[in-house]
Amino acid sequence: MHELSLIHGLLELITASAKVHDIKQVSLIRLVVGEYYGALPEALNFAFEAVTRDTICEGAVLELVATAGRELYVDYYEGD
C-alpha cells in the first residue's frame, strides 16, 4: 500500500512535467529511493505496473537507485 501511494505521487509528477514538455510516451524513469522510506523494489515495480496501465508511462522502464539516505525523488525520465 505504501509503495502504491508513492507510485501515485510519481505518476502525478511525471504526467505534469510531460505535459509541459509535450511528451506523449515515457520510456524510462530513474527513481532514487532512500532506505529511510522502507519501500521494497519488487513492490514498487509491481505498483508501477498496476498504476501506469493506460497512462503515458505504461511500459516504461522503472530504474530504481537505492541509497542509504532520505532521498525519494525522480532523477530524470526519458520519452518522446
Place this chain on the structure above:
Amino acid sequence: MKVILAKSILKANDDVAKRNRETLDRCKVKAVNLISSPGAGKTTLLEKVLELCKGKAAVGVIEGDIATTRDAERIAAKSVPVVQINTQGACHLDARMVEKALLELPLEQLDLVVIENVGNLVCPASFDLGDHEKIALLSVTEGDDKAAKYPRVFDAATAVIITKADLLPYTDFDLDSCVKELLQIKPQLKVFVTSAKAGSGLVELVNWLQAR
C-alpha cells in the same frame, strides 16, 4: 528526450501539508499527529486526555482508520468535534485526506486538533499531514526493542509516549533500555510513561501539550 526533474515524489503531498499547516496557523490551532502500531492505545489515551482537557482547551479530533467509524464514535462520546477518515485500504493518512477533514472541524473555535493516524509503525512517518508535531506511542506489550527496529517513526516524533505501563509487571519490557535506545535515535525526544487504565502519567502529558 531526457528531462532532468530532481523532484521529490512526495512533493504533491508536502504541498498540501504546507497548506494545511497554513490553515491551522491562520486559525491559531495546533495539530498533533499520533502514530503507533495497531492497538498501542492511541484512542484510549486520547479519551483520557480529552477528559483532562475539558474546560481548559478546546480539542477537535480526526480519526484515521482503514475501516469502521468505531474510534470516532468513542471520541464523539466525549462530546468533542470529531471527523472519521476511512482510508479504504491505505495504511497511512496523507495530507489530502486531512485537508478534507479539516473542513469539517470548527477550527476557529479550537485550540488543538489531534489526528489519530492509521495504526502502523512504518509509513505514517513519510507523509507530512500539516501537523506541528508527531507523537509516537509504544505499548509495553510490543517489546522494548521496537524503537530500535522501527527508528523512522521515533526519529520523526518530538515526543514518545510509552503506554500500558500498568502491564509492566507482566511483561519483560525493560523501560530503561527502551528509553536509552529512544534517546540514541533522537537525544532531544521527550519521553512519557503512561497508563490510561491506571491514569498515570497523563497529567504530565497534558501539561506538556498545553505548554506547547
